[in-house]
Amino acid sequence: MQANPQLNRNGELQHLLSLDGLPREIVLQILDTAESFASVTEREVKKVPLLRGKSVFNLFFEPSTRTRTTFEIAAKRLSADVINLNVSTSSQSKGESLLDTVANLSAMQADLFVVRHASSGAPFLIARHVKPHEHVVNAGDGRHAHPTQGLLDLFTIRHYKKDFSGLTVAIVGDILHSRVARSLIHGLRTLGVPEIRVIGPQTLQPPGVETLGVRVFSDMRAGLAQADVIVMLRLQNERMGGALLPSAQEFNKYYGLTAEKLALARPDAIVMHPGPMNRGVEIDSSVADGAQSVILPQVTFGIAVRMAVMSIIAGN
Amino acid sequence: MRLRISNCRIVDPASGRDAPGAVLIENGRIAALDAEAADARADETLNGGGRVLAPGLIDLSARLREPGYEYKATLESEMDAAVAGGVTSLACPPDTDPPLDEPGLVDMLRRRAKALERARLYPVGALTVKLQGESLTEMAELAEAGCVAFSQANVAIRDLQVLWRALQYAATFGFPVWLRAEDPWLARGGVAHDGAIATRLGLAGIPSSAETIALASLLQLTRETGARLHLCRISTAGAVAQVRAAKAEGLAITCDVSANQIHLSDANIGYFDSQCRLEPPLRAGSDRDALSLALAEGVIDCLCSDHTPVDADGKQMPFAESEPGATGLELLLPLALRWGRERGLDLARTLARITSEPAKILGVESGRIAPGAPADLVLFDPDEQVVISAERLKSQGKNTPFLGEELAGRVHATLVAGRIVYRT
Numbered sequence: 001m002q003a004n005p006q007l008n009r010n011g012e013l014q015h016l017l018s019l020d021g022l023p024r025e026i027v028l029q030i031l032d033t034a035e036s037f038a039s040v041t042e043r044e045v046k047k048v049p050l051l052r053g054k055s056v057f058n059l060f061f062e063p064s065t066r067t068r069t070t071f072e073i074a075a076k077r078l079s080a081d082v083i084n085l086n087v088s089t090s091s092q093s094k095g096e097s098l099l100d101t102v103a104n105l106s107a108m109q110a111d112l113f114v115v116r117h118a119s120s121g122a123p124f125l126i127a128r129h130v131k132p133h134e135h136v137v138n139a140g141d142g143r144h145a146h147p148t149q150g151l152l153d154l155f156t157i158r159h160y161k162k163d164f165s166g167l168t169v170a171i172v173g174d175i176l177h178s179r180v181a182r183s184l185i186h187g188l189r190t191l192g193v194p195e196i197r198v199i200g201p202q203t204l205q206p207p208g209v210e211t212l213g214v215r216v217f218s219d220m221r222a223g224l225a226q227a228d229v230i231v232m233l234r235l236q237n238e239r240m241g242g243a244l245l246p247s248a249q250e251f252n253k254y255y256g257l258t259a260e261k262l263a264l265a266r267p268d269a270i271v272m273h274p275g276p277m278n279r280g281v282e283i284d285s286s287v288a289d290g291a292q293s294v295i296l297p298q299v300t301f302g303i304a305v306r307m308a309v310m311s312i313i314a315g316n
Numbered sequence: 317m318r319l320r321i322s323n324c325r326i327v328d329p330a331s332g333r334d335a336p337g338a339v340l341i342e343n344g345r346i347a348a349l350d351a352e353a354a355d356a357r358a359d360e361t362l363n364g365g366g367r368v369l370a371p372g373l374i375d376l377s378a379r380l381r382e383p384g385y386e387y388k389a390t391l392e393s394e395m396d397a398a399v400a401g402g403v404t405s406l407a408c409p410p411d412t413d414p415p416l417d418e419p420g421l422v423d424m425l426r427r428r429a430k431a432l433e434r435a436r437l438y439p440v441g442a443l444t445v446k447l448q449g450e451s452l453t454e455m456a457e458l459a460e461a462g463c464v465a466f467s468q469a470n471v472a473i474r475d476l477q478v479l480w481r482a483l484q485y486a487a488t489f490g491f492p493v494w495l496r497a498e499d500p501w502l503a504r505g506g507v508a509h510d511g512a513i514a515t516r517l518g519l520a521g522i523p524s525s526a527e528t529i530a531l532a533s534l535l536q537l538t539r540e541t542g543a544r545l546h547l548c549r550i551s552t553a554g555a556v557a558q559v560r561a562a563k564a565e566g567l568a569i570t571c572d573v574s575a576n577q578i579h580l581s582d583a584n585i586g587y588f589d590s591q592c593r594l595e596p597p598l599r600a601g602s603d604r605d606a607l608s609l610a611l612a613e614g615v616i617d618c619l620c621s622d623h624t625p626v627d628a629d630g631k632q633m634p635f636a637e638s639e640p641g642a643t644g645l646e647l648l649l650p651l652a653l654r655w656g657r658e659r660g661l662d663l664a665r666t667l668a669r670i671t672s673e674p675a676k677i678l679g680v681e682s683g684r685i686a687p688g689a690p691a692d693l694v695l696f697d698p699d700e701q702v703v704i705s706a707e708r709l710k711s712q713g714k715n716t717p718f719l720g721e722e723l724a725g726r727v728h729a730t731l732v733a734g735r736i737v738y739r740t
Contacts, residue, residue, distance in 0.1 A: 004587050020516065099632055119634035120518040121588030144518030179518060207521060208512035
């Protein structure tokens with residue numbers, strides 16, 4: 001069986017592909033490094049020279065604005081040269097294979113590929129075929145993983161809750177299709193969170209999800225009781241009104257986060273969302289913009305976390 | 317021309333024989349055994365070197381990719397692979413391009429195969445035109461052209477009325493129907509077994525019920541029509557239970573399983589290994605164990621390679637987009653031997669699953685070592701290790717989950733109709 005290619009022979013991070021099986025020390029190293037970069041982002045001159053002379057290729061086979069932008073900002077703050085490629089609209093539509101695209105870019109002296117792809121596992125395939133000095137960062141692959149999102153979620157939780165050991169974290173919504181949920185669950189497990197709950201209708205829960213180390217709830221009220229952290233997931237438009245869900249309205253009624261449902265959690269609970277939000281579907285505006293929401297700080301922390309990941313990987 | 321194979325351990329699963337001896341071959345058939353064979357005058361003698369001499373393997377599912385997919389494999393490359401693997405008879409499913417739905421295509425394929433003088437080829441015709449599940453093929457004409465059975469390969473018939481009529485029509489003539497049970501709606505979009513592994517990897521799942529529900533329909537229609545049903549490549553413990561019950565009830569069905577399925581589970585996908593992208597998907601470990609046991613008990617009648625050569629480009633893709641299939645002709649013997657060892661079966665009982673049992677399903681006289689039987693034979697060393705590598709594989713498909721593994725069982729000679737078609 002193939003090994004996870006993300007660690008090199010010394011057990012260091014060669015690529016960041018998944019939080020599944022990523023050692024605790026590396027997760028903490030990334031979070032601690034991100035802490036030091038958080039101050040950089042608040043300075044007048046927001047640059048450090050760690051990746052000077054390096055080329056970062058943002059390789060997005062699936063459209064994205066937010067994630068691509070935060071990676072671009074993070075790379076630029078590390079003084080790297082950034083090249084953005086929306087492959088979904090160029091060579092792939094001309095029939096070029098994924099590996100051919102990567103080989104061509106590799107010939108242009110890339111150092112780091114930031115890859116988003118609609119197919120689960122695509123960054124693993126790329127990581128197996130790049131040159132030894134090249135690195136791959138998974139920026140979201142299908143339903144599988146979104147490790148930098150998972151890390152920024154962990155960073156946010158640590159920032160507000162300090163300690164993971166007594167926490168109850170509730171993840172709500174479309175678990176089935178969510179790479180954000182999968183990455184966060186693995187990260188929370190690694191850092192020792194004792195109670196992770198996933199909340200949603202059976203149609204949006206993947207089979208055997210409890211084997212990931214979570215408790216499954218279909219009743220949102222029961223699932224939110226005494227939660228310290230609530231993570232709302234985005235519900236894709238195409239999932240509404242099909243065989244998975246009857247309507248956005250009914251979803252909102254039973255699984256949308258309202259002020260009234262939020263009151264079931266602990267009074268100091270924080271509310272997170274990976275964005276972009278569907279206001280009035282999975283989350284009400286009063287909550288999204290309320291005092292317990294940390295949704296915008298998540299975005300800010302995301303830059304520091306991505307700087308940390310890229311600088312650590314490029315240094316290994 | 318009389319050929320003697322001497323100094324070998326003759327294993328004949330049909331009779332249960334496993335003893336040293338010799339074989340005399342004349343006019344493509346076995347003429348005599350043991351003392352009679354040893355004493356007879358022969359034009360040529362092949363010294364078996366103490367190795368096992370068994371009936372040539374009979375594989376009920378090997379895709380040769382002709383016509384239409386010659387870039388993946390050709391009849392020539394795959395027939396070479398067959399005899400290198402000790403396979404002397406093989407049935408090929410109809411999912412070529414165009415599908416085997418016209419007598420002319422079948423006739424051409426048989427002629428081409430015959431001209432190559434390697435293994436015997438038994439084409440399986442399409443049950444419906446273009447495998448589209450809408451209208452019946454000219455089954456009687458196709459049978460005259462040489463089709464031994466009718467199948468949909470991996471393409472399900474969506475409309476159960478068409479399936480019902482197809483079974484009725486095939487039953488009219490007594491034609492065997494070879495089908496895989498998979499509900500196309502439940503399986504839609506899926507690429508892996510719907511379980512904890514698919515959940516962890518974020519792969520769209522195919523639930524076990526896709527197989528068990530389709531199988532329930534198929535069994536009920538078989539009861540009602542009296543069709544001669546052979547089930548292809550079952551993959552779940554649930555299907556094993558259904559087949560067991562159907563056979564206990566007296567339904568005259570037979571069943572096969574792929575060699576990949578009795579050794580591997582979805583856990584072998586690891587980190588998106590596209591070699592493990594197969595149809596049907598690799599199921600849970602408990603399914604694999606149930607299949608392996610059922611094959612030993614005879615609930616599953618035989619083991620097939622489900623040989624499906626895929627070119628490198630087809631596998632160098634993200635898991636879900638990669639092309640399903642694995643090369644198998646050259647792995648059938650070692651994988652059967654490994655299974656037999658794991659289950660503690662003797663060689664005769666192990667080999668029955670790839671010789672005498674599939675011979676019964678095909679309705680051919682090969683698959684046994686007895687005077688008068690066709691001299692389709694394989695001489696092999698059951699303990700000699702072989703590394704499965706792209707360089708060694710004769711098949712044009714170098715794709716298999718077993719690539720790089722060392723497996724016991726090396727073929728040293730293969731004979732078809734008394735002619736040596738492969739020799740190390």
